[in-house]
Amino acid sequence: WNPETRLERATMSEEDKILGSSSDDNTGSQTNDRDDDTNLKIRKAEACKEQGNSAFKESDFDGAVAAYIEGASVAATVEGIYRSQVARDVRVACFCNAAQARIKQEAWSEAAALCSQALEVDPKSVKALYRRGLANLQQKAYSESQKDFKRALELEPKNSELRAKLAEAERTEMNDSKKAKGMNNYDRFANIQLSDDEEEAAAAAPQVPKVEPTPTLPGTPPKSSPAPPPKASPKAASPAPPKKVSATPATEGTELKPGTGYRYWAKGASAPRVIPQKIDPSTLAQAEVPKDASAWNAAGTYEEKDQTAWAKAHLAELFETCEAELEGGGSIRCKGVKDVNGDCGIHLVRGRKRYIFDLHFKVPFEVDLSDSDKVFTGAIQVTDFSSEDQSDWEADIKWDERPPASSPHYGPAMKAVGKSIASGVVPDTVCHMVAEGLKSFLETFKAR
Numbered sequence: 321w322n323p324e325t326r327l328e329r330a331t332m333s334e335e336d337k338i339l340g341s342s343s344d345d346n347t348g349s350q351t352n353d354r355d356d357d358t359n360l361k362i363r364k365a366e367a368c369k370e371q372g373n374s375a376f377k378e379s380d381f382d383g384a385v386a387a388y389i390e391g392a393s394v395a396a397t398v399e400g401i402y403r404s405q406v407a408r409d410v411r412v413a414c415f416c417n418a419a420q421a422r423i424k425q426e427a428w429s430e431a432a433a434l435c436s437q438a439l440e441v442d443p444k445s446v447k448a449l450y451r452r453g454l455a456n457l458q459q460k461a462y463s464e465s466q467k468d469f470k471r472a473l474e475l476e477p478k479n480s481e482l483r484a485k486l487a488e489a490e491r492t493e494m495n496d497s498k499k500a501k502g503m504n505n506y507d508r509f510a511n512i513q514l515s516d517d518e519e520e521a522a523a524a525a526p527q528v529p530k531v532e533p534t535p536t537l538p539g540t541p542p543k544s545s546p547a548p549p550p551k552a553s554p555k556a557a558s559p560a561p562p563k564k565v566s567a568t569p570a571t572e573g574t575e576l577k578p579g580t581g582y583r584y585w586a587k588g589a590s591a592p593r594v595i596p597q598k599i600d601p602s603t604l605a606q607a608e609v610p611k612d613a614s615a616w617n618a619a620g621t622y623e624e625k626d627q628t629a630w631a632k633a634h635l636a637e638l639f640e641t642c643e644a645e646l647e648g649g650g651s652i653r654c655k656g657v658k659d660v661n662g663d664c665g666i667h668l669v670r671g672r673k674r675y676i677f678d679l680h681f682k683v684p685f686e687v688d689l690s691d692s693d694k695v696f697t698g699a700i701q702v703t704d705f706s707s708e709d710q711s712d713w714e715a716d717i718k719w720d721e722r723p724p725a726s727s728p729h730y731g732p733a734m735k736a737v738g739k740s741i742a743s744g745v746v747p748d749t750v751c752h753m754v755a756e757g758l759k760s761f762l763e764t765f766k767a768r
Contacts (some may be wrong), residue, residue: 637655
């Protein structure tokens with residue numbers, strides 16, 4: 321028995337307890353530091369997402385995409401499993417929101433790529449599948465679009481909007497396929513040949529040989545033509561074959577003649593071929609032509625008059641000198657039109673006029689504030705102008721140069737432009753001028 325050894329052991333035991341307690345304290349401190357860092361990153365990612373939402377509401381889509389991408393990048397740096405689900409949800413939301421901003425800009429390939437990034441994080445994101453399906457549909461990638469919509473429907477079977485988009489993708493693909501094959505090209509009817517029955521009848525008809533005249537020498541009397549053979553006596557004629565009667569009720573008791581063919585459900589004589597005839601101008605001058613119909617369409621059944629060229633010229637004229645004064649000083653003005661696409665025409669159907677139009681164009685504008693040395697510019701992108709109902713009109717506002725959100729000119733500039741060209745437009749705004757111009761266009765168009 322050695323008392324010093326026991327004392328050393330007791331001393332070592334107490335030291336181990338103290339050191340062990342100190343080690344546990346350090347581990348807990350490191351865990352708390354890591355948790356604080358994780359929470360800080362998540363809060364920063366969510367702040368970026370909110371910044372992107374604010375920019376999106378102001379139609380600053382490029383700024384929104386930049387904020388969303390930054391938020392997704394910050395959320396991706398969260399390590400470990402602690403709050404990883406929260407960071408994962410933030411990343412998916414940022415990618416999906418960025419894709420929606422690109423869809424607003426019609427940047428379809430970028431939108432599809434952003435949705436793919438979201439699906440890499442969460443393959444069951446219905447929102448990402450839906451928006452990638454929209455982007456692929458606009459790029460005519462019909463197979464990929466339908467796969468996305470079908471996968472989204474597997475996750476949400478009762479989603480009616482997904483079903484509608486899937487049907488639209490299938491219908492659009494079928495229509496494009498028909499156009500590619502020429503199935504809706506009615507010019508092909510100009511090359512229709514004889515029907516089988518008509519060809520058989522023409523082949524069965526006796527062919528009359530063409531007799532070439534025999535050359536004769538001068539002074540030689542012409543040869544007399546041979547006498548025709550005597551006609552057979554009626555008594556010697558062979559009995560006529562019995563008449564054939566069709567079993568079709570609509571033609572029962574009707575004798576079938578060569579050249580017959582099937583028309584609808586009954587068997588009757590083939591319809592005569594219609595051969596185009598040259599129009600005599602003198603006859604047209606004397607013909608009575610219905611109101612609004614042209615000479616070639618004297619019956620007034622159907623006629624289409626293309627007005628697209630007139631529509632483009634008239635829109636340019638309407639918005640060329642469009643200007644208004646602002647209440648607090650300064651002015652707003654439109655600068656004509658750009659990138660006019662679509663169709664415009666007057667259709668005469670059974671004597672009644674129908675005005676058909678579907679136009680898309682840009683109206684550049686300028687905002688000149690009295691207390692600013694800078695002129696702010698942009699364009700009203702009219703995306704849907706195909707109805708006389710103003711509530712159906714749609715437009716996007718795209719700025720080329722606008723004051724920053726922190727500038728005192730930001731509010732007045734946004735107010736001077738307005739938010740919509742649909743019903744309830746605020747007066748003395750660029751949107752109001754565009755809406756009034758479209759109303760004037762419709763009045764002139766319907767008076768033509």
